[in-house]
Amino acid sequence: MVTVREETRKGPWTEQEDLQLVCTVRLFGERRWDFIAKVSGLNRTGKSCRLRWVNYLHPGLKRGRMSPHEERLILELHARWGNRWSRIARRLPGRTDNEIKNYWRTHMRKKAQERKSNMSPSSSSSSLTYQSCHPETPSMILGVDEQEHHGGSGCITSIMKGAPADMDGYPMDQIWMEIEAPNVLAGPCFDEGKEDAYNSVSGPLLPTPMWDYCCPETCLTMDDEIKVASKYGYGKGVGPCY
DNA sequence: AACCTTAGCAACCGCAAACGG
DNA sequence: CCCGTTTGCGGTTGCTAAGGT
Numbered sequence: 001m002v003t004v005r006e007e008t009r010k011g012p013w014t015e016q017e018d019l020q021l022v023c024t025v026r027l028f029g030e031r032r033w034d035f036i037a038k039v040s041g042l043n044r045t046g047k048s049c050r051l052r053w054v055n056y057l058h059p060g061l062k063r064g065r066m067s068p069h070e071e072r073l074i075l076e077l078h079a080r081w082g083n084r085w086s087r088i089a090r091r092l093p094g095r096t097d098n099e100i101k102n103y104w105r106t107h108m109r110k111k112a113q114e115r116k117s118n119m120s121p122s123s124s125s126s127s128l129t130y131q132s133c134h135p136e137t138p139s140m141i142l143g144v145d146e147q148e149h150h151g152g153s154g155c156i157t158s159i160m161k162g163a164p165a166d167m168d169g170y171p172m173d174q175i176w177m178e179i180e181a182p183n184v185l186a187g188p189c190f191d192e193g194k195e196d197a198y199n200s201v202s203g204p205l206l207p208t209p210m211w212d213y214c215c216p217e218t219c220l221t222m223d224d225e226i227k228v229a230s231k232y233g234y235g236k237g238v239g240p241c242y
Numbered sequence: 243a244a245c246c247t248t249a250g251c252a253a254c255c256g257c258a259a260a261c262g263g
Numbered sequence: 264c265c266c267g268t269t270t271g272c273g274g275t276t277g278c279t280a281a282g283g284t
Contacts, residue, residue, distance in 0.1 A: 011277095012252070013252085031270085033269075033270075034269070046269080046270090047269095050269095051252090051254080052252090052253085083273065085272075085273065097271090098251085098273095099251085101274085102251055102252085103250090106251090
């Protein structure tokens with residue numbers, strides 16, 4: 001058929017799309033992704049929008065290499081929890097499950113190759129091998145959850161010393177504070193303890209550049225917002241008050 | 243310089259859980 | 264309680280840049 005119906009876009013996001021998404025999320029908050037997908041004018045699914053936001057555009061995200069501390073934490077938490085990426089990600093502020101998953105895959109691929117090449121167990125040269133954090137050596141991986149389930153001593157709480165007791169989840173308040181004050185580096189307040197030295201050493205937290213570009217004229221105006229929101233039946237108690 | 247391989251990353255898909263009417 | 268919708272998660276795929284031959 002020749003009907004030129006616009007299909008849902010897939011594939012890599014363009015800068016313009018990012019911009020549109022950021023503006024829309026800024027207006028309506030991080031929820032109702034189908035709605036956001038609609039009103040943003042993006043020809044994307046809500047799912048795709050959410051993913052892009054969570055993995056790339058979220059202002060609290062860290063970018064760049066994993067710090068040694070993060071690497072170690074991933075290894076240890078994975079030894080403990082397996083492929084529970086989102087759970088692991090919650091222990092690594094600013095990192096996404098996708099990022100950790102990707103990291104693990106490439107990292108483990110390397111490790112597997114290394115292992116193949118030198119089968120002798122004692123010849124592991126790296127300072128931290130997968131073995132070193134196997135369940136046999138639970139060491140410091142027990143967190144709050146484990147204290148509940150296993151009555152462990154919760155060494156991770158010592159790692160996370162200085163952090164809020166419950167690190168699960170990224171407080172919306174903070175996100176919106178960051179939005180309000182884009183110059184304020186995002187994230188560190190999660191683990192402002194000494195281990196956070198890595199965060200500052202391993203590379204600064206780079207606030208998503210999109211926020212710099214999100215200028216009012218490219219966004220919906222408040223009037224538009226209200227119109228659109230009422231059209232779709234949203235807008236009450238959704239997102240921040242601007 | 244051209245080609246091939248590999249690592250790293252972004253994005254999609256399917257499924258399940260959570261939520262709301 | 265049921266059912267439709269939304270959200271979150273984990274697995275997988277595809278693209279691209281970098282490195283090697």
